[in-house]
Amino acid sequence: xxxxxYRITVIGRNTLTEAVRQKVLSVLLIFxxxxxxxxxxVSEIAGGLDASSLFEQQIKFVxxxxxxxxxxxxxxxxxxxxxxxxxxxxxxxxxxxxxxKPVRRSEFLLGxxxxxxxxxALCVAxxxxxFAAALYWQEQLGLAAVDAADTQIPNWQQNPTLVSQYHNDxxxxxxxxxxxxxxxxxxxxxxxLVMTTGIALLISTFASSSIFTIVTxxxxxxxxxxxxxxxxxxxxxxxxxxxWQSGLVGFISLLIPxxxxxxxxxxxxxxxxxxxxxxxxxxxxxxxxxxxxxxxSIIIFDYREL
Amino acid sequence: MTEPxxxxxxxxxxxxxxxxxxxxPLFAVETTGLTKRYPLTWKRKVLVALDHLNLQIRSGEVxxxxxxxxxxxxxxxxxxxxxIVPSEGEARVFGLPPDSLDxxxxxxxxxxxxxxxxxxxxxxxxxFYGKLCGVAGAALDRRVEELIELVGLQNGRERPLRSYSKxxxxxxxxxxxxxxxxxxxxxxxxxxxxxxxxxxxxxDLILRLKKMGKTVIFSSHLLEQVQEVADRVAxxxxxxxxxxxxxxxxxxxxxxxxxxxxxxxxxxxxxxLRQALGQAGLDSAAIQFQRPQLSLEQLYLRTVQAQSxxxxxxxxxx
Amino acid sequence: MNATLPLRQRLRRALLLAAIxxxxxxxxxxxxxxxxxxxxxxxxxxxxxxxxxxxDLGQGLTIGVLSGMRNVVADLIFVVNVTIAWENExxxxxxxxxNLCTVLQPxxxxxxxxxxxxxxxNASVAAAHDxxxxxxxxxxxxSRFWVDKGLDVYKRGIENNPNYWRLxxxxxxxxQQRLKDYRNAAYYYQKASELxxxxxxxxxxxxxxxxxxxxxxxxxxxxxxxxxxxxxEQKEKKEHWKEKIKASIRRLxxxxxxxxxxxxxxx
Numbered sequence: 001x002x003x004x005x006y007r008i009t010v011i012g013r014n015t016l017t018e019a020v021r022q023k024v025l026s027v028l029l030i031f032x033x034x035x036x037x038x039x040x041x042v043s044e045i046a047g048g049l050d051a052s053s054l055f056e057q058q059i060k061f062v063x064x065x066x067x068x069x070x071x072x073x074x075x076x077x078x079x080x081x082x083x084x085x086x087x088x089x090x091x092x093x094x095x096x097x098x099x100x101k102p103v104r105r106s107e108f109l110l111g112x113x114x115x116x117x118x119x120x121a122l123c124v125a126x127x128x129x130x131f132a133a134a135l136y137w138q139e140q141l142g143l144a145a146v147d148a149a150d151t152q153i154p155n156w157q158q159n160p161t162l163v164s165q166y167h168n169d170x171x172x173x174x175x176x177x178x179x180x181x182x183x184x185x186x187x188x189x190x191x192x193l194v195m196t197t198g199i200a201l202l203i204s205t206f207a208s209s210s211i212f213t214i215v216t217x218x219x220x221x222x223x224x225x226x227x228x229x230x231x232x233x234x235x236x237x238x239x240x241x242x243x244w245q246s247g248l249v250g251f252i253s254l255l256i257p258x259x260x261x262x263x264x265x266x267x268x269x270x271x272x273x274x275x276x277x278x279x280x281x282x283x284x285x286x287x288x289x290x291x292x293x294x295x296x297s298i299i300i301f302d303y304r305e306l
Numbered sequence: 307m308t309e310p311x312x313x314x315x316x317x318x319x320x321x322x323x324x325x326x327x328x329x330x331p332l333f334a335v336e337t338t339g340l341t342k343r344y345p346l347t348w349k350r351k352v353l354v355a356l357d358h359l360n361l362q363i364r365s366g367e368v369x370x371x372x373x374x375x376x377x378x379x380x381x382x383x384x385x386x387x388x389x390i391v392p393s394e395g396e397a398r399v400f401g402l403p404p405d406s407l408d409x410x411x412x413x414x415x416x417x418x419x420x421x422x423x424x425x426x427x428x429x430x431x432x433x434f435y436g437k438l439c440g441v442a443g444a445a446l447d448r449r450v451e452e453l454i455e456l457v458g459l460q461n462g463r464e465r466p467l468r469s470y471s472k473x474x475x476x477x478x479x480x481x482x483x484x485x486x487x488x489x490x491x492x493x494x495x496x497x498x499x500x501x502x503x504x505x506x507x508x509x510d511l512i513l514r515l516k517k518m519g520k521t522v523i524f525s526s527h528l529l530e531q532v533q534e535v536a537d538r539v540a541x542x543x544x545x546x547x548x549x550x551x552x553x554x555x556x557x558x559x560x561x562x563x564x565x566x567x568x569x570x571x572x573x574x575x576x577x578x579l580r581q582a583l584g585q586a587g588l589d590s591a592a593i594q595f596q597r598p599q600l601s602l603e604q605l606y607l608r609t610v611q612a613q614s615x616x617x618x619x620x621x622x623x624x
Numbered sequence: 625m626n627a628t629l630p631l632r633q634r635l636r637r638a639l640l641l642a643a644i645x646x647x648x649x650x651x652x653x654x655x656x657x658x659x660x661x662x663x664x665x666x667x668x669x670x671x672x673x674x675x676x677x678x679x680d681l682g683q684g685l686t687i688g689v690l691s692g693m694r695n696v697v698a699d700l701i702f703v704v705n706v707t708i709a710w711e712n713e714x715x716x717x718x719x720x721x722x723n724l725c726t727v728l729q730p731x732x733x734x735x736x737x738x739x740x741x742x743x744x745x746n747a748s749v750a751a752a753h754d755x756x757x758x759x760x761x762x763x764x765x766x767s768r769f770w771v772d773k774g775l776d777v778y779k780r781g782i783e784n785n786p787n788y789w790r791l792x793x794x795x796x797x798x799x800q801q802r803l804k805d806y807r808n809a810a811y812y813y814q815k816a817s818e819l820x821x822x823x824x825x826x827x828x829x830x831x832x833x834x835x836x837x838x839x840x841x842x843x844x845x846x847x848x849x850x851x852x853x854x855x856x857e858q859k860e861k862k863e864h865w866k867e868k869i870k871a872s873i874r875r876l877x878x879x880x881x882x883x884x885x886x887x888x889x890x891x
Contacts, residue, residue: 007438018425056790061699061703068695068696092420094420094423097422098435099388100483101435101439102408164824164825172821231653235653235657258660266694266695272731281659285655288648289652296644299644303633303637305389
């Protein structure tokens with residue numbers, strides 16, 4: 001058991017080393033550019049009733065664009081690096097040398113999977129740092145604007161209403177920028193990426209090319225966003241449908257993961273309260289799904305002819 | 307990059323490399339009726355990649371698999387490594403199923419045209435494979451030193467493998483196959499694409515491994531090399547083993563005899579010899595005198611080696 | 625792919641996979657339904673709007689496809705399309721873009737808040753000064769049309785985000801300043817003042833609104849309620865706004881001729 005874990009660790013770390021040395025992380029520079037660009041864009045345009053409402057808008061936009069970009073770049077990294085894994089190993093013949101050693105196929109596959117998960121964790125952590133910096137910049141802009149707007153009347157400190165307004169505006173900016181729920185949002189985003197990795201890994205265990213893996217995973221990802229609609233439709237009216245319709249919608253409901261539930265992140269970013277209990281429920285679901293994905297991947301890969 | 311210390315490795319240690327010599331079976335490799343068929347779905351045909359192979363290879367033998375491309379050599383090796391499942395028949399490695407971890411602890415493999423991980427250095431490559439075999443800590447350090455020395459890759463230790471030449475890749479491949487000190491080595495075309503000097507080094511290495519008591523099974527279509535190292539060979543064609551035996555029994559021509567004289571003969575001496583042989587009852591028409599010729603390979607090796615030895619003695623190259 | 629495997633192994637694998645998926649599928653569906661139920665509440669607070677909204681979304685499959693990036697799409701429409709329509713003074717176009725954003729993200733109060741402001745103030749003021757419309761009555765009518773549109777956006781926003789004080793406060797401001805409906809303004813200010821994060825001074829707005837409406841009884845009641853809520857220590861401590869409350873109460877007690885024994889400040 002311990003030796004098995006050790007081998008998984010060795011393969012996982014090697015996978016991470018590979019990604020880092022192949023300069024996958026340089027993709028994140030583009031991420032930083034997108035983030036800075038969108039922040040500048042939203043502070044240029046956008047109008048509002050007063051300074052604090054204007055900044056509420058801008059902070060929402062930066063949060064949405066930041067998390068959207070984390071999701072998009074993470075998705076690209078997860079999908080492309082997972083789809084390449086096995087074809088690359090076959091092409092370089094490394095898979096033969098590894099499996100000729102006392103290494104189980106399941107250990108190989110799990111090592112690869114955790115290597116990608118480590119890579120994603122690293123990327124998401126770095127992107128989150130850039131995101132935090134963009135938010136901090138937006139906060140400083142907001143505070144400066146509130147300063148300028150609320151303190152323009154001479155002797156405003158003597159006017160209790162103005163003082164109260166000022167403190168309220170500052171507090172609101174802090175509340176929106178330093179929202180601890182953002183950690184929850186990023187954790188859910190990360191989990192969505194890990195799910196994508198799991199799906200791509202499963203496809204790649206029987207795919208004969210990485211293009212097939214990429215296209216299929218992408219389709220499942222998209223259908224996954226509609227799974228909840230399909231599922232409710234099927235549960236409510238499955239009996240009234242024709243066999244073919246019911247079969248198709250039922251197949252989607254029974255097998256495709258519910259990716260749409262992760263869009264609850266939007267609610268967090270819009271400033272609405274999403275309790276940790278719900279996030280943990282969703283994370284639990286995703287982890288259970290991952291275990292199934294990995295189990296199926298291992299079974300298929302175990303029987304695969306290399 | 308030096309690998310950080312990893313405590314689990316210590317627990318595993320080299321002890322994990324199991325030895326079962328006490329109950330050693332007679333054969334390192336044994337196959338009975340081993341068959342592999344690939345259905346060609348589009349053509350509605352079945353390709354028989356390997357057809358009822360019976361093979362017995364004793365421990366300590368150097369065994370050559372010969373045959374044209376697509377004759378079943380690589381399929382045989384993949385079956386013996388458990389990378390593919392036989393359609394029929396059975397293979398055993400040291401009496402164990404080939405896909406069992408115990409079998410693979412005793413087996414090393416060098417695939418055909420390996421690339422390995424281009425981003426790792428020679429040192430890191432060996433450490434990676436060593437850890438997979440449960441070799442760790444000081445034992446791994448020692449082993450890496452030995453193998454770098456053995457395959458002569460001192461100049462490639464710190465270089466990433468993507469900058470390696472073909473010969474260097476084959477040598478690092480041999481080193482990784484040996485990292486856990488296996489008893490049986492599978493080498494798939496170990497000299498393909500390697501220059502004559504490099505391939506001569508690989509040949510010498512196989513001979514050294516043989517002296518160390520390892521069993522080596524290799525495939526090649528460079529027949530001269532096979533001849534130099536193999537004890538026994540099998541020739542494959544269209545998935546079937548068509549001939550098998552020891553080189554001596556297969557290659558000795560019973561109808562002729564060679565006499566080797568380490569000196570140049572004068573015409574006079576030659577005439578006397580003919581006379582003497584005639585007196586021994588041999589038909590003079592069946593006697594030929596020839597100067598042995600160097601093979602081009604031998605000439606090449608002599609020249610290149612002499613050159614590099616001279617360079618090593620003189621001023622070191624920049 | 626694995627067609628070369630012996631039939632027995634293929635069968636075993638198929639059975640194993642079928643068993644895993646067969647066991648997982650019912651759990652998966654039940655779990656997802658549970659998550660869905662929690663999210664219905666988190667996303668829409670279970671308001672009446674929920675079903676209508678979901679029907680709107682269900683019509684366009686594209687929205688479903690884009691749902692992974694729904695918030696970014698909404699933001700881009702708001703930042704780019706709404707702003708361009710605003711600059712070109714294309715008010716109907718702007719209104720429909722604002723509507724699209726609120727349909728995409730009904731729980732993002734910013735869209736309702738800024739969208740309502742765009743319609744009730746920017747569109748309405750522009751219509752009131754439209755140089756292409758010489759008829760003043762028509763200009764007034766058009767101006768009022770946009771105020772009503774903005775008010776509608778505010779109110780739908782409140783339905784979706786009842787705990788967001790700014791929507792209530794801005795509706796109050798609209799009633800007060802553009803519609804001169806001080807009673808309604810008082811109601812919305814009152815609601816705003818009761819919500820978390822609202823600036824404290826909003827609690828005095830309803831009383832002022834009632835005074836502006838000329839309803840001295842209601843104004844008196846509102847001021848009195850504010851004063852009576854204070855603890856004795858708070859009453860002692862002199863502050864600008866407390867003086868204002870005190871003065872208002874005194875003035876209204878005089879004006880309404882409240883009997884001495886019922887007054888807060890008998891002297």
